[in-house]
Structures are given as C-alpha cells and as structure tokens.
Amino acid sequence: MGDNGSRRGAGRSPSMAQVAALAGVSHQTVSRVLNDASLVKEETRLRVLAAIEELGYRRNFAARLLATNRSRRIGMVTAHLGLHGPSMIALGVQEAGYAEGYDVSLVGLPEFSAEMLDNAVERLLDQAVEAIVVAVAHREAAEMTQSLQLSIPIVTVQGVLAGTPLSASIDQQAGAELAVGHLLDLGHRHVAHVAGPSDWVEAEQRRAGWRRAHEERGLLPGPELEGDWSPASGHRAGLLIADDPDVTAVFAGNDSMALGLLNALHGRGRRVPDDVSVVGFDDVPESAFYWPALTTVSQDFAELGRRALSLALAAVRGEDESTLDPIVPTLTVRRSTAAPAQPAG
Structure with missing residues (x-):
C-alpha cells in the first residue's frame, strides 16, 4: 500500500x-x-x-x-423524541442555533431518569458547549435542572415551572383554557378531559387550564381520565366516554390521544361532533386530516426555539439573565366541534 x-x-x-x-x-x-x-x-x-x-x-x-476560546456550540437535552411536542421543540432550537451560526449538540433520552439527565449534561460539558438547553417535561427533571450548579448557562424550554430562571415556554394553561372555553361557549356545560401523564408539567398545566375554564363560568368539569399521550390510551378513555351519555364534549391533552378517542367514539356509534365534540392539543400536521378534521391548539415551536437561543446567547455574553413571558398559543377551529345537539343540563 x-x-x-x-x-x-x-x-x-x-x-x-x-x-x-x-x-x-x-x-x-x-x-x-x-x-x-x-x-x-x-x-x-x-x-x-x-x-x-x-x-x-x-x-x-x-x-x-x-x-478561539469559543466553541460556537450549544448543547441540548431532550426526551421522548417520538412525540410531536419534544421533537418540534428540538427542531426549533436546532434551526434557531444554525441561524445564529451555532452547532447544536442534541442528546435525546429514550426515557427520563435523573441519572440519564445527569449523564447527558456531562456529555455536553465534555464537548465544551457554551450553554445547555433542557427540554424535558417531567417535574423531577424541572426541579433537578434548577438545582444544577454549572459554569455555563442553562435554559429551560419544556417543563417550565413558575419562577424558573432563564426559561422560554409556551403557555400550556392558556392553550387549554382556549380549547375548553371554545367548547363551553358553544353551549357544552361539562367538558371531559383525557389528560397526559401526571408527572409531566405540561399535562399538569393543561389540566389546570381545563379546570380554570369551568371555574370562570361557574361550572363543574366533566370526568377526567388519564392517558399517556398515545392513541391507545385515548382509545381506552374513549370507550369509557362513549358509554357516558352525559358527556357531550371532550378536551384531549394531545392530538394523538384525540385520534384514539375519535376512533373509539366512531366504533361505539357516537357521532362527532353531532353527539360529542372533541378538541386536541398540538396541531400535528395530520390533525387536519382526522375524521372529522380536529379542532386543536397550535403552538409556535419555531418562535420558542428562537427565544431559547436568544436567552442562551445573551447569557453567554454576560447580559442579564431573564425569563421571557410565555408564548400564547392559538386555537385552530375545524369540524370536530359544534354546539350540543340538545342543551346540556
């Protein structure tokens, strides 16, 4: 040779x-x-x-x-990339980083554990990243992130708790209030809720918005069923809801669970939206093609990514660390919601 x-x-x-x-x-x-x-x-x-x-x-x-004494590299830790929200947040941060001339080193966790999160942070520190963006929605992860003592900035963009420093977020509670308020304003009186996992901050915040929308109108919420973000869990909840004639409207914690819910309602002969109205959360690309097309909450993940990078780079430059006001999501109304066929009691 x-x-x-x-x-x-x-x-x-x-x-x-x-x-x-x-x-x-x-x-x-x-x-x-x-x-x-x-x-x-x-x-x-x-x-x-x-x-x-x-x-x-x-x-x-x-x-x-x-x-150069500068790596021009931002680290990011996220989990559950198979879900729409986490994957879109990761994409938003990466696109924002590239636009600013920064590489983004992404460590994706298949599941959350404190040990996995700690190892991910260590891996990123080994790459001399200038800041780390954490997008892990579990409450324990949020608490652990706040307790980390690092020599570089940490920006939180998912699982943001009240008072979290250096964070950018989307107002999950406001989004849920929009969704449930839409149903109540159509004339539904008690909206059921298929919630996400109880240890997810976003699920907790969406649940709070569901309750708040009822409280503002002096109403009691409908039944609550817990899911795990999957269509299968939405289907299981949907079978129970289909057997309850008092339920005329449902707020699903995400679009995937709404998909399973719609399937269960169709299978039990409950018409949507004639018998039961359904609202989701996320506005996944497929939601416009559900049957019927899904009314859902839209989140601006690209703007979230830009805000996260802006905070990180400002902190790297030594500027005052701050928490930005949450991005308020919007409601996309489609064909899965309508006024109840008969006034609800």
Whole structure:
C-alpha cells in the first residue's frame, strides 16, 4: 500500500501537524487557514486545503476551542423524541442555533431518569458547549435542572415551572383554557378531559387550564381520565366516554390521544361532533386530516426555539439573565366541534 493508503488506513485520525508537514507550512498557518484568516496567501491556502483533502483531516474540535476560546456550540437535552411536542421543540432550537451560526449538540433520552439527565449534561460539558438547553417535561427533571450548579448557562424550554430562571415556554394553561372555553361557549356545560401523564408539567398545566375554564363560568368539569399521550390510551378513555351519555364534549391533552378517542367514539356509534365534540392539543400536521378534521391548539415551536437561543446567547455574553413571558398559543377551529345537539343540563 502506498503512502496515501498508509495515511488513510491508520487507526488514528490525521493531526494538524501532519497537515502542516504535507503542505510544507507551519502549524500556525494551518490554524489560520482553518479560521479563515486573511493573512494567508492564496497559494498557501490552496496547498493547505489540498493536504486536508488528501489526509481526510477533520478539524479537531479542541484545537478550534483553544484558538478561539469559543466553541460556537450549544448543547441540548431532550426526551421522548417520538412525540410531536419534544421533537418540534428540538427542531426549533436546532434551526434557531444554525441561524445564529451555532452547532447544536442534541442528546435525546429514550426515557427520563435523573441519572440519564445527569449523564447527558456531562456529555455536553465534555464537548465544551457554551450553554445547555433542557427540554424535558417531567417535574423531577424541572426541579433537578434548577438545582444544577454549572459554569455555563442553562435554559429551560419544556417543563417550565413558575419562577424558573432563564426559561422560554409556551403557555400550556392558556392553550387549554382556549380549547375548553371554545367548547363551553358553544353551549357544552361539562367538558371531559383525557389528560397526559401526571408527572409531566405540561399535562399538569393543561389540566389546570381545563379546570380554570369551568371555574370562570361557574361550572363543574366533566370526568377526567388519564392517558399517556398515545392513541391507545385515548382509545381506552374513549370507550369509557362513549358509554357516558352525559358527556357531550371532550378536551384531549394531545392530538394523538384525540385520534384514539375519535376512533373509539366512531366504533361505539357516537357521532362527532353531532353527539360529542372533541378538541386536541398540538396541531400535528395530520390533525387536519382526522375524521372529522380536529379542532386543536397550535403552538409556535419555531418562535420558542428562537427565544431559547436568544436567552442562551445573551447569557453567554454576560447580559442579564431573564425569563421571557410565555408564548400564547392559538386555537385552530375545524369540524370536530359544534354546539350540543340538545342543551346540556
């Protein structure tokens, strides 16, 4: 095997020193080329780039950090990326980071545990991130995040509790109040609720909004059934709701549970919205194509990502840390809601 083959076949990645040797320049010149310095002659720059290409050199992150004292990298920890909300929050933060010229290192947790969250933070610190965005909705995660003592800023964007410093969020309670208020204003008197898991902050806040909408109108809420965000749990709840003739409207904690709920109601011969109106939460792309098209709460995840990055970068610059007012979601009204067929008692 020739010289090139031996270089490419080596077990270790080529170093900056090897690039310098092949190009016949100094280590500092290679560093200048990598940092786009204007002091390097074009002929020299092309020679260094050719050596980089020949060796298959990948710029060493630590070298970049030493040269600039800035990694231009934001860390992010999230969980349950198979769900719409967490995945869209992660996408929003990543897109906002790229727009600001920052790489985003994402650590996704399949499930939440304190140990997993702690390990994820350690992994990101090893990458010399300038700040960490935490998007884990469990109450324990929110409490643990607030207690972390790090030398870099931590921004919370999911599972935000009242008084959480350096946080950006969407007002889950306000969104639930919009959804339930819509049903009550149509003439329904007692709205049932299929709630998310009790240890999720968002589920707790949506439940609070469901109750608050009734309290504001001097009404008692309908029955509450707990789900786990899945269509299957919505279907199980829907079978119980379908057997209760007093239920004329349901607020599902997310669109996936609303999908299962609709299936159960159809299967039991309960017409939507003629017999039972249904509202979801999230406005997933498919919700407009449910049968019937789902009335649901829309969240601006792109704006949430921009706010999170803005907070993180402001904190990195040493500016005052603050908590932004929550983003107020909107209600998208479709065909799954209508006035009750007969005035509810």
